[in-house]
Structure formats: structure tokens, C-alpha cells
Amino acid sequence: AQTVTQSQPEMSVQEAETVTLSCTYDTSESDYYLFWYKQPPSRQMILVIRQEAYKQQNATENRFSVNFQKAAKSFSLKISDSQLGDAAMYFCAYRSPNSGNTPLVFGKGTRLSVIA
């Protein structure tokens, strides 16, 4: 079974600085999808970014980018120019396209604090 590990339970960053959240996963498949979700204090789960494993190019969404290292099974999230509104729980998730509509596999999350 696939597993997702987020080794940093908590992180903090100064406003306007850059922070990287780590995520590793374990799978024997070659084709899959990876996601980062943000959960702010409102507790609404928001998709931040999606990466398809067959794409070598790292996904980017405005200030959010990923460093996808397929061989190392690593999928880190970089937040540039951090803002107070980035303070949230961040969850890394994995999905296999070959397992039907089975649920995403989530990591345990990293709580990010942004210091003004």
C-alpha cells in the first residue's frame, strides 16, 4: 500500500521569506498524481497544487511551487514571499489512477506559522 510521510509536524517562516515543506511517499507504481492541500483556520480544505508523475516539469501556482524528485519519491512544496494568510495546515496527498475512485492517501500534515 502507498504511504505518504510529512516529517515536519510544525514549521515557521518570517513574512516575505521562503519556506519549504517536505513530503515523501512510497509506491511501486510509475504513474500517479501528487497534491498539496492547504487547510486554514476556517478548516476548508483547499487544493494548492497538483503534479502528474509523468510530467518532468515541476508544477507552479503563483507563489507556490513543488520540487518533484521521482526517483527519490520526494514532493516538497516551496512557498515564496510568505504572507500571513499562508498560515495553515498543509497536507501532502497521493493518488493512483489505477485504483479507481479509492481515496487519496494523505500525510499527517505540517502546521505552518507565519511570523510578522
Add this chain to the structure above:
Amino acid sequence: DGGITQSPKYLFRKEGQNVTLSCEQNLNHDAMYWYRQDPGQGLRLIYYSQIVNDFQKGDIAEGYSVSREKKESFPLTVTSAQKNPTAFYLCASSIVPYEQYFGPGTRLTVT
């Protein structure tokens, strides 16, 4: 607007009572999911349904029940057998192979 609705946002019940949480989606997604989240913790899967009239247990199904009679709806019943039901409950839906879309959640308090 397409999306997932969960109602109510806050729900209060007395211990020993069953309570049903609503989840409706108009995204035409086949699959729907229920998660439980305790303070400061991650998501734990309760039940999921890949298609109408079918559902599977997740990691913490004991004390919960679901039905999937319509594609749009996946209600969750928290029964009196659930030992510690106070939590935040999130509903989600998806279409393979993409991300899950989440509702705004229901905060259940049982006293």
C-alpha cells in the same frame, strides 16, 4: 456554481442520540468520501462510496453508517455506538484520477 455543501456548519447533540450529517454535491462526481478530523490532527477516513448503492468502510468506520441512494448525496449517521463523536467532519467527492473536492465541514459536539 458547482460544489459540495455540508449542513449544518455546527451541530449539537446529547449523548446517546443518533445524528445525521448531510453532504450534497452537484459536480457529477461518482465518488464521495467522509473524513473525521480531531483538533490539530490529520484526516481519518470513515467511509467512501465509488458508485451509487455501494460503499466501503474506511479506517474508523465503527459507530458510523452511510447510505448512497443518489449520486448527489452521501449522508453520514453518527450512532450512539460511536464512543467519542465530538469532532470535525469533512465530506469530499472526486473523479478519477484527479483531486478530491472538499465541503466546508460540520463541527459536531456531543455532550
